[in-house]
Amino acid sequence: MPLKYTRTFGIGSLGIRSLPFLQREGDRLLSQQHFDLIYFSTTVFNAMSLGPRWRDRFGIPYVLDFQDPWQSDYYAKTGVKPPGGKFKYSFAQLQAKILEPKAIQKVSHIISVSPTYPEALQKRYPYLSPEQFTVLPFGAPELDFEVLPSLKIQQRIFDPNDGKRHWVYVGRGGNDMALALRSLFLGLQEARHQQPELWQSVHLHFVGTSYAPQGRAEKTVEPIARELGVADLVTEHPYRIPYFEALQVLVESDGILLIGSDDASYTASKLYPCVLARKPILAIFHHQSSVVNILNQCNAGRTLTFKSSDRPEQLLSLIAPQLQWLLSIPKTYQPDTDWQAFQPYTAKEMTRQQCMVFDRCLVPTPIS
Structure with a gap:
């Protein structure tokens, strides 16, 4: 109807x-x-x-x-x-x-x-x-990444040749992710306060955060960034983009962010494309989420875990070193992923x- x-x-x-x-x-x-x-x-x-x-x-x-x-x-x-x-x-x-x-x-x-x-x-x-x-x-879509170069996809989210470091998150937003987002932005606020010049070249992109159709999408990330004084480092693209363009965004990024829910049962289907993109990953997830175990088991990225009862301030000392690591690694960095351990998760x-x-x-x- x-x-x-x-x-x-x-x-x-x-x-x-x-x-x-x-x-x-x-x-x-x-x-x-x-x-x-x-x-x-x-x-x-x-x-x-x-x-x-x-x-x-x-x-x-x-x-x-x-x-x-x-x-x-x-x-x-x-x-x-x-x-x-x-x-x-x-x-x-x-x-x-x-x-x-x-x-x-x-x-x-x-x-x-x-x-x-x-x-x-x-x-x-x-x-x-x-x-x-x-x-x-x-399942992890290995074949999609094999054919991606031949498709010559042009992603429209950022210019990978503008000299900046582009960190990306591709996936839904929502109020249940506020704890992870606040922790991330509080860490950014603190890190920039200590070394402001280093963060002038960093920009975070949150892509496809809303399920709503064009013209009706509500931003859930940028308001938190504004509240914590890092809005100039963050751009939210709430609308969904085509699947292969989303993969291209991951491949052309300098770092991938994985943001988790305060609901322990939340399992991010976007995890596997992020691993296959072969980029540094920083995941902020509930300690009971399967995402944490998989990333650690495969040595595919770094994880910062929280409990539902935690406050962002409690995670500040944990997130600061992770952000410094993400900022310090060269643009050519690839994780030393254990692909044998990753095999059970393939499509x-x-x-x-x-x-x-x-x-x-x-x-x-x-x-x-």
Whole structure:
């Protein structure tokens, strides 16, 4: 249903607008062709509610892939403003409480990017067994970096030949990242105060921080930079840019920033492209995030960790040396990444594991 009609009634959700049409087209396809398995991999969670319908009508097992939690009490517990505002988020969570139990009840298997999602789902649905879960993060897109030079992409975020050091962050923003951002900018403020001349050539770019369409994106990074007196070092580009242009931004940067949420379950899918860009990485993440373990295990970057209860001032002594390191390394620096340790996170290996999950779902369950 087109937005120009549904917005009249205050409805913009893609899940609501598309659901009857997904159901109709799915019914048609499943009745006319043979399928072995149905795989839902989307954050348009309402679509997952079609799994039980198609299993009952056509006898086809289905797998759900949780890239984010469907039900979440994070914003209620922390008081952080939810995306879209409290009313819209509350309505989305009401739908989740109604539809998630139905979608889960007959699922064959659940894939998730974070180990915390299976824990939460098993608490809500005790009948689920550990064998029904597989934690499978997004795979590292090695092939994309192999073909990138041949595409001759021109990124429009910064000029890599202007003599400056350009540090980049590519990914979403949000109020849940305020602790990491405040820590970073407080560290910048302190470092520049001590050696102002060194920081004249540094600029930080935050790219694609908003999901909102052109003209409606709200900046969440620059206001914090202004508050802490480093706005002249920071530019926020809230709009999303094309995928390969985003990779080119990483490749042409002098350093990559990874900013984490104060939600311990947050797993950044953007981690692997950052590693493959072969640039120095500084990650500021919750100490329980899988990002920390992966970076340390692969020796792909430096990490600064925090707890949800920490204050930016407490991290100042930790972040200052990291910023000095990032500023002091030569432009030609490449991390000494352990590519053998990185191998389990490649797209090829993740695909192999995913296919194993699919195969297991097709083995008939013995009748007891």
